Amino acid sequence: MNYKHEIVGVVTQVGSKVQKFKIGDKAGVGCKIESCGSCDHCQNDLENYCPQSIDTYTIFDHGGEKIYGGYSDILVVNEHFAVHIPENLPLERVAPLLCAGITVFSPMKFYGLDKAGMHVGVVGLRRIRACCC
Template identity: 55%
Template sequence: MYPVVPGHEITGVITKVGSNVKNFKLGDRVGVGCLAASCLECEFCKNSQENYCDQIQFTYNGIFWDGTITYGGYSEMLVADHRYVVHVPDNLPMDAAAPLLCAGITVFSPMKDCQLLESPGKKVGIVGLGGLGHVAVKMAKAFGHQVTVISTSPSKENEAKQRLGADYFLVSTDAKQMQVGNSLICFFEEVFH
């Protein structure tokens, strides 16, 4: 809908709190991802799959239940249900917290689903070193895993290893490197199938 102001990895400071909200107060540093609200009563909402709710309300380019249009993270103000708002710790810069609200949860969720949070020392492969790949490497290393980055860009090897802490780097267009990495790929197929 025009005009649209995009943005879904949102951080800010609370300027108003609803009368039924208990865990937030004026001045709190907070973040909101892509979702601003959902019905919280359907089977999807009750099973932590709110993104499938028929009544989902996005933070941008949507119409909220009261008829107002949601204008996203670059707008002057955002309204969200308190269940979709998270506290940002004081020691975490707001600009560093913002990517965790989409890219972060996108890589955190499968790591959690594959039990990579509780048992360190596993081999994790990250395909691509873009926005999600960067976050995935940092998280996998933080959870104590051995990380291999698989990329089409040889120029990203130094960044993957030196800056982000990846243990290994494979160039997917290099047949010899991929042959060496074949056992790693078989490991992933077993885990994810």
């Protein structure tokens, strides 16, 4: 199941330096697929501010190649920007977590609210089916 920037699927190939994934693994990709890896933002795990980052919803990458994001048949992604999806989770249920889920989790983690025993309320989060093409 593919959405423009909430991409889930099965790994069909891995590069020689890939350590996180093997062929057949379920994987998910949010809105980022690449960054420079060397600027201050990247060095501090803030790739979303990297001026060289490439998003799944960017029209063209830096080489001029057209990017189709989740509408692609195949997507090449830096392993840093991919996450493992447990085998027992259905892909169509996981995809929305790569946008709505991380939108809620990321600030919780940033502010230290991801610790066991903490209580937090999230208001206004719901999944909406919409076409944005």
